[in-house]
Amino acid sequence: MKITDVEAIWLQLPVVDERCDGTQDTLIVRVHTDAGIVGVGEVDSSPMVAKAIIEAPLSHAIARGLRQCVLGQNPLDIAVLWERMYQGTIFFGRGGAAQQAISGVDMALWDILGKVLKQPVYRLLGGAFHTKLRAYASNLFGDTPQATYEQARRLVDQGFTAVKFGWGPLGKSEALDLELVRQARAGLGDAVDLMIDAGLAYDASTAIRRARQFAEFNPFWLEEPLHPDDLEGYARLTQASPIRIAAGEQETTLHGFAALLDAGLDVIQPDVARVGGISRAIEIGRLAAQRHRLCVNHSYKTGVSIAASLHFLAALPNASLLEYCVEQSALRQTLTRQRFPVVDGYVAVPQEPGLGVELDEEVVARYRVA
Numbered sequence: 001m002k003i004t005d006v007e008a009i010w011l012q013l014p015v016v017d018e019r020c021d022g023t024q025d026t027l028i029v030r031v032h033t034d035a036g037i038v039g040v041g042e043v044d045s046s047p048m049v050a051k052a053i054i055e056a057p058l059s060h061a062i063a064r065g066l067r068q069c070v071l072g073q074n075p076l077d078i079a080v081l082w083e084r085m086y087q088g089t090i091f092f093g094r095g096g097a098a099q100q101a102i103s104g105v106d107m108a109l110w111d112i113l114g115k116v117l118k119q120p121v122y123r124l125l126g127g128a129f130h131t132k133l134r135a136y137a138s139n140l141f142g143d144t145p146q147a148t149y150e151q152a153r154r155l156v157d158q159g160f161t162a163v164k165f166g167w168g169p170l171g172k173s174e175a176l177d178l179e180l181v182r183q184a185r186a187g188l189g190d191a192v193d194l195m196i197d198a199g200l201a202y203d204a205s206t207a208i209r210r211a212r213q214f215a216e217f218n219p220f221w222l223e224e225p226l227h228p229d230d231l232e233g234y235a236r237l238t239q240a241s242p243i244r245i246a247a248g249e250q251e252t253t254l255h256g257f258a259a260l261l262d263a264g265l266d267v268i269q270p271d272v273a274r275v276g277g278i279s280r281a282i283e284i285g286r287l288a289a290q291r292h293r294l295c296v297n298h299s300y301k302t303g304v305s306i307a308a309s310l311h312f313l314a315a316l317p318n319a320s321l322l323e324y325c326v327e328q329s330a331l332r333q334t335l336t337r338q339r340f341p342v343v344d345g346y347v348a349v350p351q352e353p354g355l356g357v358e359l360d361e362e363v364v365a366r367y368r369v370a
């Protein structure tokens with residue numbers, strides 16, 4: 001079996017604005033084989049940048065596009081191909097956008113392997129510790145505390161048992177921060193878990209202060225309050241905080257996650273479409289398991305990322321929650337035929353061979369930019 005082509009498909013809504021919503025565009029990867037089996041993956045990056053990393057022609061031995069790295073190779077040799085992509089992009093890679101782009105190809109390779117073996121991907125990773133994951137509704141803070149309260153009510157009515165609010169106006173002032181979180185908790189009631197995503201809003205001293213102030217509202221975690229490079233700040237914060245600290249969505253490398261664990265993070269959040277795909281997400285999750293920390297996916301893209309997240313989380317003993325983006329954009333809601341419904345607060349792990357997702361080709365055609 002040989003890889004015959006790698007497609008990088010850039011999809012975008014007609015209007016993209018500055019709000020921190022990653023479902024406004026995406027990059028879908030399709031890996032074609034001479035056996036007629038096609039694998040699908042997704043990249044969370046700047047789509048045009050990642051597309052260039054996939055399609056770039058050979059510049060020299062360690063500066064080649066990912067398509068160049070895998071064409072003509074056996075798609076079932078996933079670890080070997082992952083290394084070929086990593087080594088082939090050393091000159092401009094070793095993290096960042098190159099690692100994000102590798103994610104899409106890697107996901108598609110796992111999809112192919114599952115389809116060939118007629119097994120769901122989680123089984124190829126060692127089997128399912130979980131057949132369903134508890135979904136936490138992931139959304140942005142409302143523009144006002146009142147709007148946040150109303151969003152919280154709506155999400156509880158939809159049956160979620162955990163809800164995260166993030167970014168938006170958080171970080172503008174202490175009074176507004178406290179009011180936003182107060183109204184989020186008021187809207188959810190005491191029985192629903194509340195996560196707070198600070199979206200890089202603070203320095204370490206402010207984050208320590210907020211963690212203590214937010215404790216009154218019993219949040220499940222405080223997420224990404226600091227710049228991702230501020231490991232010293234995270235070490236101070238995790239020592240001082242009375243609540244769990246979560247982070248990792250900006251990290252793309254295994255050693256980056258090891259450093260976050262060293263800094264005392266309680267919850268790490270690899271994004272399977274950023275960290276080098278399923279091959280790396282499972283390694284990162286296992287690293288956290290060895291350190292007795294929780295692993296929760298970061299994911300704010302389409303059904304492809306949801307499926308890939310469900311498979312690697314299913315295969316981890318230290319996972320139980322699924323980040324479940326509730327944005328209403330057409331790419332988030334309609335790109336895959338599978339809609340991953342939330343039933344009694346849980347999303348089922350796909351049981352079909354491979355990732356278990358199928359693209360709606362009409363949606364692909366409608367939003368395809370290049």
Ligand SMILES: [Mg+2]
Pocket residue numbers: 166197199223224249
């Ligand atoms: Mg976040």
